[in-house]
Amino acid sequence: MGATLKSAALKDAAPNGAALNLVRFIAGRVLGALFVLWAVATLIFFAIRLVPGDPAEAILGGPGSQASQEALDLVRRQYGLDQPLLVQYLDQLGRLARGDLGTSYSLKQSVSSVLAAQVPPTLLLASLSLVAAWILAVGVAWWSAGSGRVARAVSSGLEVVASAVPHFLLGSVLIVVFATGLGLLPPVSTGTPIGLVLPVVTLAVPVAGFLGQVTRDSLLDAAAAPFALTATARGEGPSGLFWRHLLRHAALPGLALSGWAFGSLLSGAIVVESLFARPGLGRTLLDAVTLRDIPLVTGVALVSALAYVVVVALGDLAEKAVDPRGQSA
């Protein structure tokens, strides 16, 4: 009763209160994002100084380059590496605050321009995979909800396998079957839409398996809840019950896992882009790590951290839209 009264009271104050809540939500997330970005930049800055290895040498092509002392000195002066640590740190933060991510050691071009070229392909791949994963997960849940125990056991077994299979194995098997064996799809993902099919499937299946598992659990809970019985008693058919009443409940834990799904997609993109020879953030990071190109590694880490914060915020918003109950809290 108390809760009903409270929500009624909130509804009166809704226009003002909701706007204020949204402003507060956005302000909180922006502050949180700034903190995360600052922390990631700081962590990486000091980590470089902790590990053995000379940054000047890395700029000139690594320990194998046999750079002369003069060249090393020149590079140190150019990149400000001869300054005191604190000056370098503040300098770095100042440049980041102005949006200057520095110059890639290996590619000799600005990190921002590298990122501008590499973010879109990964964004396309990851968003398509996320959509595909939700379609797969909800589709299987819908199919198995309406069928018997065998179908349920089969689909839950499939989900466990799907969520456990590593990207490199799934991608390799797909290439062997659909590219080498059947010759249906290209083994490398060049710009064409058809080349996207195998990478998207490789990324989507593990996420779908995981979403499917949590979706099924809450779907069964919702189906056993009194409101489902009420809806059926009102004359709602099985598919109407699923789409109009149960899906909302079933989707919630999946939405709460947005941060996790983002991590899986990004980790997967590193492997998948390398496997299918696709350009993108993952491959850029892998090359940067192999060549110890610290500015580029920092740039990719900052972009991913920002993307993570945005994705989690979007997931929270979606959760609020799907489940209006928690909003008075």
Add this chain to the structure above:
Amino acid sequence: MTILPELPVLPAAAPTRAAEWRSRVMAPRVVAGAVLLGVLAAAVAPGLLAPGDPLAVHPVDAFSAPSLAHPFGTDDSGRDLYTRVVHGASASLLIGVAATLIGTLLGLVLGIAAGVGTRLTDAAVSRVLEVLFALPGLLLALVIIAFAGPGPIPATLAVGLATAPGYARIFRTRIRAVRSSEMVEAARVLGRGPLTLLVRHVLPNALAPVVVLATLGVGQAIVWASSLSYLGLGSPPPAPEWGAMLEAGRTYLQIAPWMTVFPGLAIVATAAATTVVGRAFAGAGRR
């Protein structure tokens, strides 16, 4: 990224359901146990299961498809893949276990610091975890390797460090939950001091699932470590380590898929088996 599944509750074994319980719950566990025993045997005494030399080269036999002489086929230098997979068990298992140990220990330290410390330490640790979560999964491992350089030891360390935030968050939540439980309240009313409360009551209850979590984590750690090897950042070839074997097979995926498939299946089977066994532990702990 490790997301440790909610520990499942065992269904009550009603007598009428006994047969179904046996087939649905026990059968996977028996299979998983057998797989795990096989992997352990291969790790401890590889010579018994595969007497050959995993590094012996026979260029004449290069790229042989699986046959009776070579059940898993041969690689680009004609090395027998069955022998290599068997001899690779110890390295892959060791990396997985070591990474999980690093991850859980660090997670314990952070989780206990946040769970039992003052509000300030809790806030500080939680902030650090939040930042680490923004670099999910392989990304954090790759960033660590960017500093530590490639190789099996940095890769193990990277996987361990990258899994630590997940463990830390679980331990922190559990410690907080147990601290505010009625049981601890009762002990406090009985006059127990804060240290006794912590050591005798809070920690044993909050940290009981550490074994289960670690078992579940080993499979994940093996998959991650082999992903790093696959990307060329782990064990260098020609070491018979599963991830390194995958990397060697990458180039020849189209002409010799068995070079990828068999080490890959070994990884998946081991990871899946540790997960099933870990869940069985979890179920046993609940009863």
